[in-house]
Amino acid sequence: MKKYISLAAGVLALFAFTCCEDELTQLPLSQRTIENFYLTQSDFVQARNATYSVAFHGAGTYGYANRVLNLSETRSDNLYATTTASREWEGINSFYTNISTNTYVKEAYTSNYNAIYKANQLLEKLSEKGDLIFTNPADKTSMVAEARFLRAFCYFDLIRWFGRVPLIDRTMTAAEVANVKRTPVKDVYDFIISDLEQAIPDLLPAYDAANYGRVSKYGAKALLGLVYMTRSSPTYGIDGATLGLNEWDKAYQQLNDIKLSGLYTFGTDYANIFKIEGLTNKENVLTIPYTQSLPSSVGGNFMVEVGYEPYFASVNLSAQGSLEAKPVSTDLVNKFAATDLRKTFGIATSYTVATGTYKGSYTLPVFKKYIDPTRYGNGREDWGVDFMVIRYTDVLMMMAECTLHGGGGSQADVDDIVNKVRTRAGITPDAANITLDQLFAERRKEFFSEGTRWFDLIRSGKAVETMNAWKAVEDTDGKIRTIDNNALIYPIPLQEILAVPGLYDQNIGYD
Structure with missing residues (x-):
C-alpha cells in the first residue's frame, strides 16, 4: 500500500548533495552523475519517489507531520509545553526570540528546499528526456504534474512558516543561489498557484492500492x-x-x-x-503514508512529538524517548462537553502504569489521537500510522x-x-x-x-489577541512571552543569514 515511498531509499543516497545540508543551498550533482541516472523510466519513477519522500518525510529525522506538530500544535494554545529541562520545543511554545538556530526551524527550511531542488531537477530532466524515455506520454504528463504539486506544497509550507523566502524555480549552482534574495510573498504565491493550476488537470482523480499516497x-x-x-x-x-x-x-x-x-x-x-x-478510508484527501516492520519499512514517529513516556508505558509500549510531557492545555481540555467522543478518543486525562520505571497513576493530559499500539513496529521510528494532511x-x-x-x-x-x-x-x-x-x-x-491549530489562529485574524488572552490564564508560571504580530512567523535560520552576509534580512523581532 505504501510502495511509492519504499522505492526512495536507494535513490536518496544517489542524490546526496555535495555540500552540507545546513548551508544556504545544495550544490547540484555533477552532470555526469545526473546523466548516468536518468536513463530509464524506472529511474524517473525513483526520482519522483525520492521527491515525495523528502517533501513528506523530510531530509532527516523529521517529516512534515513532525513539523506541524512541533511548529503549529506546540506553538498554539492547544499545548502548554513549557518544561524544566532544556528542550528544543520550549523556545517554540514560549515564543523565544533567539530560535534562529532551533532544530525544528532549521528542518522546516532545509527539508523543503531539498525537496524543491529534487522537484526542479526532475522537471528539468522530464523536459529534456521524457519524450524519448516514456513509452506512454500520459505517464510523463502525470509525473510532471506530481513534481509541480510537490514543489508548490513545499513553497506553501515555507511561506506559512517564514514569510518571504527565495524563489528558486530551477536547479542552480551555489554561486547562482547566492544572488537570489528573499522573494515577496505575493510573488511566491503566484508561483504556487501557477504550479497547482498546471498540475491539477493532469493528476489522476484517484489511485489503486499499489499507488496509495500519491497526490490526486x-x-x-x-x-x-x-x-x-x-x-x-x-x-x-x-x-x-x-x-x-x-x-x-x-x-x-x-x-x-x-x-x-x-x-x-x-x-x-x-x-x-x-x-x-x-x-x-474515504476521509483521506491528502495523506502521508507510513508503514512499519517490512524490509523496505518507512515508519513514522510523529506521534512521539506529543506523547509522554508514562502514557506509552500504560499501553504496554517500549520507551519512545518522550521523557518530558507536552501537556494539553487546561483551556482546551475544558472546552469539551462531557459527552464529547473526540476528547475521549484523542486525549488521555488519566492513565495507570502497573509496573516498571513509570509505575503509578497519572492525570497529566496528553494527546493520544494517533497512538495506536496495533500499528507499532520495531522502535520509536517505526510506527505504521498514516498522517492526514x-x-x-x-x-x-x-x-x-x-x-x-x-x-x-x-x-x-x-x-x-x-x-x-x-x-x-x-x-x-x-x-x-x-x-x-x-x-x-x-x-x-x-x-x-x-497540526492545524496555529494556521487556524492565523486565518482567524485574531492570533495575537487569542494567544495573549490564553497566556494570561494558562501561563501561571510566567514562562510564555507576550507576543506581537512579529511572532506570527518564524526566523530565517541563522545559517542562511550567515552563509552570504547581507543577502537575507532577518524577520523582525528575532535575534
Whole structure:
C-alpha cells in the first residue's frame, strides 16, 4: 500500500548533495552523475519517489507531520509545553526570540528546499528526456504534474512558516543561489498557484492500492483551496502568508469540486477516521503514508512529538524517548462537553502504569489521537500510522469558513456541517447561525493534534489577541512571552543569514 515511498531509499543516497545540508543551498550533482541516472523510466519513477519522500518525510529525522506538530500544535494554545529541562520545543511554545538556530526551524527550511531542488531537477530532466524515455506520454504528463504539486506544497509550507523566502524555480549552482534574495510573498504565491493550476488537470482523480499516497487531482485542489484561503485572510502588517486578498470564492470553488466529485465521505465514526487506512478510508484527501516492520519499512514517529513516556508505558509500549510531557492545555481540555467522543478518543486525562520505571497513576493530559499500539513496529521510528494532511471533514469545514466570508454557499450549509461534526462527536446538534468565531472553536475541538491549530489562529485574524488572552490564564508560571504580530512567523535560520552576509534580512523581532 505504501510502495511509492519504499522505492526512495536507494535513490536518496544517489542524490546526496555535495555540500552540507545546513548551508544556504545544495550544490547540484555533477552532470555526469545526473546523466548516468536518468536513463530509464524506472529511474524517473525513483526520482519522483525520492521527491515525495523528502517533501513528506523530510531530509532527516523529521517529516512534515513532525513539523506541524512541533511548529503549529506546540506553538498554539492547544499545548502548554513549557518544561524544566532544556528542550528544543520550549523556545517554540514560549515564543523565544533567539530560535534562529532551533532544530525544528532549521528542518522546516532545509527539508523543503531539498525537496524543491529534487522537484526542479526532475522537471528539468522530464523536459529534456521524457519524450524519448516514456513509452506512454500520459505517464510523463502525470509525473510532471506530481513534481509541480510537490514543489508548490513545499513553497506553501515555507511561506506559512517564514514569510518571504527565495524563489528558486530551477536547479542552480551555489554561486547562482547566492544572488537570489528573499522573494515577496505575493510573488511566491503566484508561483504556487501557477504550479497547482498546471498540475491539477493532469493528476489522476484517484489511485489503486499499489499507488496509495500519491497526490490526486482532489488532493491538489484541497491544497489550492487552502492557498486561496490563507492569502485571503486578514493581514497582520507583516511579511507573512496572509495578504487580505478576499479570494474566498476561488477557494470555495476548489473545495466544492472535491465535494462534487463524490469520491469522499464524511465518516460517521470519529475514531475510525484515524484507525482505517488506505482506500477504504474515504476521509483521506491528502495523506502521508507510513508503514512499519517490512524490509523496505518507512515508519513514522510523529506521534512521539506529543506523547509522554508514562502514557506509552500504560499501553504496554517500549520507551519512545518522550521523557518530558507536552501537556494539553487546561483551556482546551475544558472546552469539551462531557459527552464529547473526540476528547475521549484523542486525549488521555488519566492513565495507570502497573509496573516498571513509570509505575503509578497519572492525570497529566496528553494527546493520544494517533497512538495506536496495533500499528507499532520495531522502535520509536517505526510506527505504521498514516498522517492526514487534509481530510474530508476539513474540506467541508473550510467551505463553511469561505461561506462565512461571502465566498459561496449559505448559512444553512455552515450550520449543517457543524451539526454533523457535533453529532458524530456525541453532542446534541444545536448549531444555528454559526459565526466565524464559533466555527474556529469547533475546528479546534475537531482537529487538535493534527497540526492545524496555529494556521487556524492565523486565518482567524485574531492570533495575537487569542494567544495573549490564553497566556494570561494558562501561563501561571510566567514562562510564555507576550507576543506581537512579529511572532506570527518564524526566523530565517541563522545559517542562511550567515552563509552570504547581507543577502537575507532577518524577520523582525528575532535575534
